[in-house]
Amino acid sequence: MSSRTRAIVLAAGLVLLAAVPPVAALANQPFYLDLVRRVMIFAIAALSLNLILGYGGMISFGHAAYLGVGAYAVGVLAHYGINNGFLQWALAIGASALVALAIGAVSIRTSGVYFIMITLAFTQMLYYLGISIEEYGGDDGMRLAVKSQFPGLIDLNDATAFYYLVLAILVLCLFLGQRLVDSRFGMVIRAAKSNEVRTRSIGFSPYPYRLAAFVIAGGVCGLAGALLVNHTAYLTPEFMNWTRSGELMFMVILGGMASIAGPVLGAFALLLVEDALSGWTQHWQLILGPLLVLSVLFLRRGLVGLLFGKNE
Amino acid sequence: MNRTLLEVRGLTKSFGALLASDDINLDIREGETHAIIGPNGAGKTTLISQLAGNLLPDRGRVRFAGEDITALSAPARARRGFARSFQITSVYPDFTALENVMLAVQAHSGSSFRFWRSAREEAGLRSPASAILEEVGLSGRCDVLAANLAHGEQRALEVATALATRPRLLLLDEPVAGMGAEETQRMIALLASLKGGKTLILVEHDMDAVFSLADRISVLVYGRIIATGAPEEIRANPEVRRAYLGEEVAA
Amino acid sequence: MNLFLVLEQTLNGLQLGVMLFLMAAGLTLVFGIMNLVNLAHGSLYMVGAYLATYFYQATGSYPLGVLLGLAGTLVVGIAVELVALRTLYERPHLDQVLATFGLILFFNELMAILWGRAAIYTTLPDYLSGHVELFAGLRYPLYRLVIIAVGLAVAGLLWFVVARTRLGMLIRAGASNRAMVAALGVNVRLLYTLVFGFGAALAGLAGLMSGPIHVVQPGMGELILIEVFVVIVIGGIGSIRGALAGALIVGMADTLGRAFVRPMLATVISTTAADAAGPALASMLIYLLMAIVLALKPQGLFPARS
Numbered sequence: 048m049s050s051r052t053r054a055i056v057l058a059a060g061l062v063l064l065a066a067v068p069p070v071a072a073l074a075n076q077p078f079y080l081d082l083v084r085r086v087m088i089f090a091i092a093a094l095s096l097n098l099i100l101g102y103g104g105m106i107s108f109g110h111a112a113y114l115g116v117g118a119y120a121v122g123v124l125a126h127y128g129i130n131n132g133f134l135q136w137a138l139a140i141g142a143s144a145l146v147a148l149a150i151g152a153v154s155i156r157t158s159g160v161y162f163i164m165i166t167l168a169f170t171q172m173l174y175y176l177g178i179s180i181e182e183y184g185g186d187d188g189m190r191l192a193v194k195s196q197f198p199g200l201i202d203l204n205d206a207t208a209f210y211y212l213v214l215a216i217l218v219l220c221l222f223l224g225q226r227l228v229d230s231r232f233g234m235v236i237r238a239a240k241s242n243e244v245r246t247r248s249i250g251f252s253p254y255p256y257r258l259a260a261f262v263i264a265g266g267v268c269g270l271a272g273a274l275l276v277n278h279t280a281y282l283t284p285e286f287m288n289w290t291r292s293g294e295l296m297f298m299v300i301l302g303g304m305a306s307i308a309g310p311v312l313g314a315f316a317l318l319l320v321e322d323a324l325s326g327w328t329q330h331w332q333l334i335l336g337p338l339l340v341l342s343v344l345f346l347r348r349g350l351v352g353l354l355f356g357k358n359e
Numbered sequence: 360m361n362r363t364l365l366e367v368r369g370l371t372k373s374f375g376a377l378l379a380s381d382d383i384n385l386d387i388r389e390g391e392t393h394a395i396i397g398p399n400g401a402g403k404t405t406l407i408s409q410l411a412g413n414l415l416p417d418r419g420r421v422r423f424a425g426e427d428i429t430a431l432s433a434p435a436r437a438r439r440g441f442a443r444s445f446q447i448t449s450v451y452p453d454f455t456a457l458e459n460v461m462l463a464v465q466a467h468s469g470s471s472f473r474f475w476r477s478a479r480e481e482a483g484l485r486s487p488a489s490a491i492l493e494e495v496g497l498s499g500r501c502d503v504l505a506a507n508l509a510h511g512e513q514r515a516l517e518v519a520t521a522l523a524t525r526p527r528l529l530l531l532d533e534p535v536a537g538m539g540a541e542e543t544q545r546m547i548a549l550l551a552s553l554k555g556g557k558t559l560i561l562v563e564h565d566m567d568a569v570f571s572l573a574d575r576i577s578v579l580v581y582g583r584i585i586a587t588g589a590p591e592e593i594r595a596n597p598e599v600r601r602a603y604l605g606e607e608v609a610a
Numbered sequence: 611m612n613l614f615l616v617l618e619q620t621l622n623g624l625q626l627g628v629m630l631f632l633m634a635a636g637l638t639l640v641f642g643i644m645n646l647v648n649l650a651h652g653s654l655y656m657v658g659a660y661l662a663t664y665f666y667q668a669t670g671s672y673p674l675g676v677l678l679g680l681a682g683t684l685v686v687g688i689a690v691e692l693v694a695l696r697t698l699y700e701r702p703h704l705d706q707v708l709a710t711f712g713l714i715l716f717f718n719e720l721m722a723i724l725w726g727r728a729a730i731y732t733t734l735p736d737y738l739s740g741h742v743e744l745f746a747g748l749r750y751p752l753y754r755l756v757i758i759a760v761g762l763a764v765a766g767l768l769w770f771v772v773a774r775t776r777l778g779m780l781i782r783a784g785a786s787n788r789a790m791v792a793a794l795g796v797n798v799r800l801l802y803t804l805v806f807g808f809g810a811a812l813a814g815l816a817g818l819m820s821g822p823i824h825v826v827q828p829g830m831g832e833l834i835l836i837e838v839f840v841v842i843v844i845g846g847i848g849s850i851r852g853a854l855a856g857a858l859i860v861g862m863a864d865t866l867g868r869a870f871v872r873p874m875l876a877t878v879i880s881t882t883a884a885d886a887a888g889p890a891l892a893s894m895l896i897y898l899l900m901a902i903v904l905a906l907k908p909q910g911l912f913p914a915r916s
Contacts, residue, residue: 106704153901157908160647160847163707164839165904171836172897179890231471231478238462241451248411248449249524250437250466259472289836293711300708305453330723336716343709344697 057221057308064214068207077206081278084210086318087217088274093298093310094220095267099260100296101304102228104240106163109150109170110295113143113265115177115287117272122191122282123183132195132203136273143269144262146173151261155254170289177284188283191276203277213274217311220267225307227263236260297339301346364389364558365410365528370419372405372582379405380416381582387528392550392559394569397579398602403562404446406579407532410560411443412436423528437466440527444517444534446562452506456497456516459505460488463523488523495519496545511538515546522553529553532562547571570594578602614748619869620862625754627861628761632816633834634841634853635768636809642848642914643781644802646695647703649710651813651838652831653717654690658683658814659821659830660721663732672735679818680811687810691803699802718828729825757819764812765854772850781805837864840896844903846910855911860896867895 064083071080092114099105117139124135154165178186194203203209227233238246239253246253276282285291294317302313320338324331365387372380379402387393395403408414410421412433421429428436433443451459461484465471468483478484492498495515500508505516518534534550535543547568553559554572563569569576570590577587580602586593593599637651662679666672694713698706734753741749772778780801783791792798817831824830837860845856872888879887903911 100704106707108707153904157904160641160703161843161908163647163703164843165900168836168840168843168897168900172894175893176890179893181886226477227474229477229479230475231465231473231481233474234458234462234465234478235471238451238454241453242449244413244433244445245449245451245520246462247433248413248437248443248445249463249520250434251471252432252434256471289832290711290715293708296704296708297711300704330719332715332719333723336712336714336719339712339715340694340709343705343712 060308060311061214061218064217065211068210072207080206080210082318082322084206084213085275085278086314087213087311088271088278089295089298089318090311090314091213091217091220091274092268092271093295093302093314094217094224094307095264095271096295097299097302097304097307097310098224098227098236098267099257099264100299101306101309102233102240103236103257103260105155105257105261106296107154107166107261107264108163108289108292108296109166109168110264110268111287111289111291112150112170112173113147113268114272114275114291115173115284116143116146116265117269118276118282118286119177119183119272120269121195121273121276122189125191125193125195126183126189130193130196132197135195136270139269139273140266141269143272144266147262147265148258151258151265155257155261167289167292170287170292174284174287174289177287184283186284188281188285191280191282194277194280195273209277213278216270216274221307221311228307232256232259297342301342362389363387364424365560366420366422367410368420368422370406370409370416370421372402372409372414372416378582380409380419383419383579383582383584385577385584385587387558387560389558390555391574392554392561392572394561394563394573394576395579396563396569396576401579402582403579404532405582407443407446407530407560407562411441411530413443437524437526440525441530442521442524442526442528443530444521444532446532446536448510448513448517450505450508450513450516450520453504455502455504456492456508456512456519457485457488457501459516460491460519460523461485463520464488467524491519491523494522494549496542511542514538515542518546518549526557528558528560530560533564534561535563535565535568543568615869617748618750619866621750621754621758622869623862623865624858625757625761625861626865627858628758628765629816629820630834630838630841630861631765631854631857632761632812633838634845634857635765635850636812637838638842638845638848638850638853639781639805640809641842643805644699646699647706647710648695649707649835650690650713650717651809652833652835653714654683654687654810654813654831655817655820655834656717656721656826656828656831657686658817659732659826660725660730660817661814662818663730663821663826664725666732672738676818680814683814683817684807684811687814688803688807690810691806695806714832717831722828727828729827731825732821734822753822757823760815760819764815768850777804837896840900842910843900844910846913848914849912852910852912852914859899863899864896867892871895 064087067083068080071077092110096107096110099107120139120142121135124138129135150166150169154162154169157165177183183189197203201208201212228237235246235251235253235256239251239257243253272286275286298313298317299310300313301316302309302311321331321335324334363386365385367383367385370380370383383406395406397403405414409416412431412435416429419429420427423439428439451462454462458479461478464484464487465478489498489501492501495518497512497515497519500512505513508516514534514537518531521529521531535546538546543565550559550561550572561569561572573590575588576590576593578585578593578599585602586596586599588596633651633655637648640646640648658679661682662675665678665682666675669675669678690713694709698709738753738756740752742752742755743749772781780791780796791801841853841856841860844859845852845854871892872884875888875891876884
């Protein structure tokens with residue numbers, strides 16, 4: 048698929064997304080606005096994971112941790128009466144980046160199976176930490192009574208305005224993400240995934256680049272966490288549940304790695320399928336499970352590869 | 360230009376019961392082309408890997424331009440001017456030939472912690488890369504994915520990548536293996552053009568290449584260097600003939 | 611905090627360690643020999659617990675329940691291997707992780723359909739409940755002692771098989787060089803199925819033993835699985851010895867941590883602060899331990915391959 052076709056498809060997709068609020072309003076189905084907004088938030092999270100998983104080849108099974116850190120940053124500040132959105136979201140990004148730095152510094156020295164297990168273990172640690180802090184609700188979590196405030200700029204209680212904010216952030220992330228993977232930095236990350244020995248032999252030590260990518264991905268996912276908690280108006284340690292990490296990975300894989308917009312497609316595919324299945328039967332995981340297994344076995348290049356032919 | 364650039368002393372490496380490198384001593388002079396030959400399984404690639412920093416020796420010392428680099432990693436050595444090509448082709452399969460070389464150029468031209476500008480469009484990376492691809496005869500194949508190149512072209516790409524880092528010392532592991540006659544001649548000519556300016560350590564089976572390029576040859580058998588000297592000396596050395604050339608010279 | 615409490619918690623730590631070992635041994639064997647990351651290992655643990663409970667209730671006989679539960683888990687494990695996992699052996703780890711993740715969802719929901727989502731509290735037969743007086747007044751649950759004994763016996767059996775039998779030699783060879791084993795003409799498929807079945811049985815055993823102590827519910831496998839990952843990272847992948855060392859370390863650290871971190875903290879900071887920070891710190895303890903081990907020995911304490 049040529050880059051022109053790809054650009055057109057992308058533009059069409061964005062136009063479709065922009066059209067959801069007015070269409071939903073016309074059809075008097077605000078539920079769809081909510082649904083798509085939620086999918087877009089997860090798409091942002093999946094996008095961040097794509098940087099390290101799809102482009103970097105780092106199988107991080109702990110990415111949901113940053114959704115949690117970002118959400119808790121907002122929630123905890125709100126708990127103490129600090130509702131300024133800029134402050135909350137800055138902390139969400141900053142704290143997530145910091146946690147990513149700490150976890151990454153230890154984990155990235157390992158590779159392969161160790162890396163998978165370790166990232167999973169650290170996320171679980173944060174999950175247990177969230178559960179054990181009674182002050183913030185323990186395993187029940189807590190409400191976000193007041194959404195992040197951006198006085199004079201936007202009211203997040205306005206569902207449509209919030210929707211377009213999320214869409215704008217998604218577009219921004221897509222744009223910045225594309226620049227990032229095409230930059231010198233992005234090339235090193237991709238090279239290290241493609242052939243690590245070769246990369247070391249020409250003079251790159253992958254560790255600092257991978258760590259930086261890990262931190263960037265963590266920070267962006269923290270922003271998604273801040274968006275998510277404002278969307279649900281509730282936060283629990285379940286945001287960091289390791290099955291959530293698995294879902295994020297599936298969004299990346301389903302969408303097709305090695306493409307910036309792939310995770311968006313993957314997020315839509317996974318969450319819409321989940322939604323449809325759960326409406327049909329309460330035992331939807333019984334069906335989703337095997338579906339996921341089959342998709343791994345047969346959808347080698349993800350939906351992007353399936354729908355649009357060869358990647359890149 | 361007779362200064363010793365790379366000094367190897369007592370290099371020893373075992374894999375369990377297998378002694379792959381047995382107390383190896385080498386003095387590589389600056390600007391020379393030094394070939395390492397030996398039967399299959401002699402430990403040539405193991406030696407190259409230790410010199411390049413991909414493998415840590417059990418014992419021994421390596422000195423580069425006077426500095427003890429025994430403990431240095433492969434990237435650190437690359438930054439000091441080492442370049443290596445691999446016996447089993449090791450390119451970036453999902454990048455184009457040009458991008459392969461551009462990455463090597465990028466590794467030695469400033470910081471790669473740049474997040475905004477497109478690397479693909481950087482003239483400072485494209486031009487040198489194109490020039491090197493032309494030197495190895497791949498200029499027509501710039502935009503082909505490395506995985507789709509013919510085997511001989513991939514070998515040429517390996518050498519191109521090594522050259523792109525503007526090294527002082529090139530470690531080439533069977534650069535012409537699997538190449539056709541014409542490609543081999545072109546590669547030999549290219550390597551010959553580097554003589555004097557760059558220092559080459561060349562592992563090869565192709566005796567044409569070895570005897571036309573090498574200033575000196577070392578013979579590696581069962582992990583031990585059994586002889587080092589000028590090509591004529593080696594050709595005449597009875598021990599060498601017995602161990603190696605006796606079977607190969609007919610080939 | 612008295613001596614009896616310390617001893618009791620130490621024994622509890624040993625008991626947890628032994629169960630972690632049963633899980634870790636299976637997982638590390640499968641990874642070491644087949645290079646397969648199997649997240650669904652926890653599901654086999656869960657299946658063992660459910661089946662044993664079901665058969666005990668259905669037959670009224672505890673030993674029969676255990677036997678049928680074990681056999682059932684073995685059958686399920688081999689079925690999973692034949693149907694789903696065979697295709698994954700040659701696939702990259704990422705594919706294995708995702709595919710076995712899908713299996714987890716499936717099995718959790720299957721258990722929920724068959725036996726409901728509510729936690730099930732299994733009972734023990736009379737001859738296994740009750741306490742034993744160990745010495746000088748220390749009374750300890752008989753059942754937990756049985757678990758420790760069984761676990762150590764299995765550890766011994768495993769050591770014997772791996773160190774002294776031909777199968778064990780194949781396993782050790784396979785763990786350090788997979789290709790060689792195949793090149794030697796061994797029926798690799800059969801070996802793989804055997805190893806996987808064995809691992810499944812170990813997981814099932816751990817599951818059915820844990821049932822009466824913890825609860826039986828969907829998702830129980832994953833909670834212990836992550837602790838098993840910590841065990842394997844600390845102990846080193848592919849080695850039984852590492853699994854045992856890691857399991858005992860993690861079992862002890864986790865149990866003693868949960869019991870004593872808060873009281874110990876309370877001696878240096880205020881009780882309310884200790885009440886808040888204690889449990890949090892205790893739950894993080896084994897992960898911090900893992901981080902420290904990684905910093906010092908990235909391959910774990912006893913890796914199979916150096």
